[in-house]
Amino acid sequence: MGLFIVSVDHAEHGLGAVAAAAEQVKGLGLSLTDAPEVRGAMVLSTCNRVLVLAELAGGLEDPESLLRGLLRRHGAIALAESTSVLSDDDAVWRVFRIASGLESMVTGEREIAGQLKRALADARRDNTASYLVAHLVEEALRTSRKVEVGTGLSAQGRTVVAIGLDLVARRVELAGARVLVMGTGSYAGASCAQLRSRGVAEILVHSASGRADGFARRHEVSAVAQEDLPGVLAGVDLVVTCRGNGTPALTSELARTALRERARNLQVGPLVALDLAVSGDVEEPSPAGLCVIGLENIRDAVPDSAAAEQGRAEQIVADGVRELAVDLERRRLSPAVVALRDVLSDLVATELDRLPAEGEIPVGKAAQALRRLAASMAHIPAARARIASEQGLGDRWLNSLTDVLGIDVEVDAPFLDLAAVEATAEAACPVTGLRIDDLAPDSSTNLVGQGVEESPKHLKPKDLTTVMKESR
Secondary structure (H helix, E strand, C coil), X not given: CCEEEEEEEHHHHCHHHHHHHHCCCCCHHHXXXXXXXXXXXXXXXXXXXXXXXXXXXXXXXXXXXXXXXXXHHHCCHHHHCCCEEEEHHHHHHHHHHHHCCCCCCCCCCCHHHHHHHHHHHHHHHCCCCCHHHHHHHHHHHHHHHHHHHHCCCHXXXXXXXXXXXXXXXXXXXXXXXXXXXXXXCHHHHHHHHHHHHCCCCEEEEECCCCCHHHHHHHHCCEECCHHHHHHHHHXXXXXXXXXXXXXXXXXXXXXXXXXXXXXXXXXXXXXXXXXXXXXXXXXXXXCCCEEEECHHHHHHCCCCCCHHXXXXXXXXXXXXXXXXXHHHXXXXXXXXXXXXXXXXXXXXXXXXXXXXXXXXXXXXHHHHHHHHHHHHHXXXXXXXXXXXXXXXXXXXHHHHHHHHHCCCCCCCCCCCCHHHHHHHHHCECCCCCCEHHHHCCCHHHHHCCCCXXXXXXXXXXXXXXXXXXXXX
């Protein structure tokens, strides 16, 4: 297929490598598809991994090196130097497992499905998603929904946000708390839903990009203006940072200002920040009095999944991969099916052209036309049967007849092994009847020189030309 995945993920490379890779992929899909060898590309960047899914043209001498070179040229060095490169079948399996949450930091989490869907939407918007890339991701997402319904993995509610808030709850009483969310992306929406389910009293949202008002209306929370941010930050119990654009949402200076205000207001306890950004939204080093819970802490707190539920999910993924394989195989064969229909249509058209343009057709004429049509349709298979019999491929022809036309015919076993006969015939000289084995030196030829004439059976290879001339 020419399908490749290059990735940097939390399990193999660590979150630091994921963060480094995430900073290098802006505009990568467009950059890759500018190369004529790349038919399609999609980039997925999450807190768990950064991944490039690319379809390359067939017949390339070293497609992996080509892809690494294109990544390096764009500046995606972390991906270009990644040890995780998969192709074709392995790439398909990886996409299905990722979509179903089986490769996530939290097994079975559903956030990845939304992130994958948005990555495909971005690729389609930029016109970088080829048919194969898009179809693969769509089928993987369809399978992920089956995993959600058919297993209890997602029903356990274990997501990155949920486990992060579990850690926060050890320090902050969430029921009745005031929370500031910094960011308006997918994690911000998931955070608001989780916070509301845990009984927080008020959720406020801030966005440096100016999208806070629209987000606040959609999620029924309150927007915070830039000038009000220090005062609001000083009065909340928890701040959730999930902007993830490479620059800190909560700077050290802003945190110190808020902490000084909290001290003046005699607020007890540290200010807790839940940092959900892979690149880190809380500037380091954080000042004293600010407690930061990041993705490393969340990963260490992830509980094991039930083996039975994971096994069921793996089976659903396997079924999904098989369905995709069958669908792609049908599409691969469809040109042959179309060609078959065209051949049959041409045969029918030829017979129709022979019939009178107007008036009734006698039964005899119609029967003759149908017999000619049947003979024409049988001509090519019959000719192939003759060729197959000449080449010792009769059984293969019979199997094709069954597979294509559904015709099962019981025939006798071959009387002679044609392949063996052909092998014997090819090994003998058509003029002398000598075989290659006859031309090999034999110890019994030591009688030459003792008055016994050398027989043709013991001729050496250099004498074969002379014998053939004499036999003429």
